[in-house]
Structures are given as C-alpha cells and as structure tokens.
Amino acid sequence: QKEVEQNSGPLSVPEGAIASLNCTYSDRGSQSFFWYRQYSGKSPELIMFIYSNGDKEDGRFTAQLNKASQYVSLLIRDSQPSDSATYLCAVTGYSTLTFGKGTMLLVSP
Amino acid sequence: DVKVTQSSRYLVKRTGEKVFLECVQDMDHENMFWYRQDPGLGLRLIYFSYDVKMKEKGDIPEGYSVSREKKERFSLILESASTNQTSMYLCASSLSGNYGYTFGSGTRLTVV
Numbered sequence: 001q002k003e004v005e006q007n008s009g010p011l012s013v014p015e016g017a018i019a020s021l022n023c024t025y026s027d028r029g030s031q032s033f034f035w036y037r038q039y040s041g042k043s044p045e046l047i048m049f050i051y052s053n054g055d056k057e058d059g060r061f062t063a064q065l066n067k068a069s070q071y072v073s074l075l076i077r078d079s080q081p082s083d084s085a086t087y088l089c090a091v092t093g094y095s096t097l098t099f100g101k102g103t104m105l106l107v108s109p
Numbered sequence: 110d111v112k113v114t115q116s117s118r119y120l121v122k123r124t125g126e127k128v129f130l131e132c133v134q135d136m137d138h139e140n141m142f143w144y145r146q147d148p149g150l151g152l153r154l155i156y157f158s159y160d161v162k163m164k165e166k167g168d169i170p171e172g173y174s175v176s177r178e179k180k181e182r183f184s185l186i187l188e189s190a191s192t193n194q195t196s197m198y199l200c201a202s203s204l205s206g207n208y209g210y211t212f213g214s215g216t217r218l219t220v221v
Contacts (some may be wrong), residue, residue, distance in 0.1 A: 032207045043199055043212040044152075051207075088152070093205055095165070096142065101151035 002027045002093045006100035009015070014108055019076040021103050023089030033065055035074045036088040038102065044088055048074060079107045112136070115200050115213035122220050128187040130216050132200030140203045141183035142210065143167075143175065145196040152199070158183055190220045 003026040013019045021035075032051050036044035050056045050063040050072070062075040072091070076083055084100040116131035133220040134141065144167075154167030156175040166176050172194060176184045183202075187194055197217050201210035 032209075034209045036209075043215045046209045046211065049209050090209070096154060096157055096167070096212060100153045101149075 002030075002091075002101075003074055004091050004098050004099045004100035005090055006087075006089055006103045007078040008101060010106045012030060012106045012108065013079050015079060015081060017079050017107075019079045019083065019086050019105055019107070021074040021089075023074075023085045023091075023100055023103065024070055024073045025072070025089075025091045025098070027091065027093055027098070028067075030093065032092040033063070033072045034090040034097065035061075035072075036090060036099075038086045038088060040066065040085075076105075079105075081107050081109050083107050113200055113202050113211050113213035115133045115198075117216050118214065119127045122187075122190050122200055122218065123221055124191060126187075126220075128190050128218070128220075130185040130187075130197045130198055130200075130218070132183045132185070132202075132213055133181050133183075133209070134183075134202040135181065136202070136204075136211075137180065138202040139180075140205065141177065142201040143173075143183065144199045144202075145169070145194075146199055146200065146215075147196050147212055150195050155185065187218075192220050194218065195220045 035048040038044040060077045063074045088100040088102045089100040090097040113134045122182045142154040144152045175184045200213040203210045
C-alpha cells in the first residue's frame with residue numbers, strides 16, 4: 001500500500017514567519033510531487049509541483065525534494081493570514097496520485 | 110486554465126434513490142477521477158478513467174458506478190444512496206499520469 005504521510009497539525013505560525021510543511025512517501029518509484037492548498041469548504045488547488053531533487057521556488061513558496069530520504073517539503077515565506085488552509089501533499093503512484101491527509105496551517109495576525 | 114465543472118454544489122437525496130453526479134472538463138484531458146473527502150479520512154479514490162468507455166476501480170468503489178461516454182464527461186452514479194455516502198464528492202482531471210490534477214468545485218451530497 002503506497003502511503004503519503006503528513007502531520008495533521010494544526011501548524012500555527014505568526015504573520016510574517018516561515019511555515020514549513022513536511023511530507024514523507026513510501027514508494028521509491030514516485031517521480032512527481034505536488035502540493036495542493038485547500039481552504040475550508042473548497043476544493044484542492046494545485047500550488048506547486050517538483051520533479052527533481054533540490055529546491056523549486058515560486059514567489060513566496062519553495063518546494064524541496066529529497067528522493068533518497070523520500071521527503072518533500074513546502075516552505076511558505078512571509079506567511080499571511082490568507083495562507084491559513086490545509087495543505088495536501090500528493091505523489092505519483094503506479095497509475096494515480098496518492099494524497100496525504102493534509103496539514104492544517106493557521107497564520108495568526 | 111483548465112476548468113472542471115461539477116453540476117451541483119449541494120445536493121440532498123433520500124435513502125435508496127439513484128443519484129447522478131456529473132463532471133465536465135474543457136481541456137481535452139485523458140484522465141478523469143472521482144474522489145470523496147471526509148473529515149479525518151482525506152481524499153479517497155472511488156473510480157477513475159483513462160479514456161472514453163474505460164473505467165478503473167479506485168480504493169472504495171463499492172456502492173458506486175461510473176460512466177464515460179464522451180471524453181469530456183465523467184459521471185458518478187450512486188446506485189442506491191445510503192446515509193454513509195453523505196460526503197463531499199470531488200471530480201478531477203489530468204493530462205497524463207505525471208501531471209497534477211485539476212479539481213472541480215465539489216458536490217456536497219447529503220443522504221437523508
């Protein structure tokens with residue numbers, strides 16, 4: 001059974017701080033890695049993807065991938081209250097994405 | 110932008126009814142998916158499809174069926190709705206296996 005593990009949180013950070021969200025996965029054959037943001041009552045929205053080891057930056061977001069450690073992370077710099085949401089990690093499996101259950105992030109003003 | 114449209118945002122049905130949830134995507138994506146999402150259980154895959162008239166069971170297909178007669182449309186059918194099928198249902202599509210999914214806005218189904 002392919003698994004994607006995330007700490008459920010909530011992760012609480014003050015406005016302006018760096019939020020660090022982590023994800024581990026079990027399938028060494030996974031090739032693509034995604035981060036989704038889901039606001040309460042809404043559907044998931046793709047915010048980052050990464051295919052290669054290392055860092056990928058997009059605005060305030062940085063995705064980090066370490067395939068040897070089977071570890072993916074998402075850093076959010078200068079966190080804003082509007083970043084408060086649940087963040088889902090997803091990893092390619094044999095034929096579909098496998099999703100983690102998500103980490104709730106709370107950014108306090 | 111890819112748009113995935115689910116026909117209903119909220120739906121209330123009675124136990125035993127046959128329920129149809131419709132999903133349409135406008136970007137010629139090959140792959141389409143149906144998930145349900147429940148608190149504490151995350152996203153669970155019900156069925157998916159790689160092509161017209163093709164379907165594959167996901168992790169929790171029991172009590173559900175699907176139909177894909179046209180590439181852009183993927184329907185989820187609850188043969189005889191039960192209260193334990195009360196949930197948020199999410200449709201998604203993707204270009205291929207290594208691409209991320211685009212989700213519809215979801216249908217919150219309540220079975221009474």
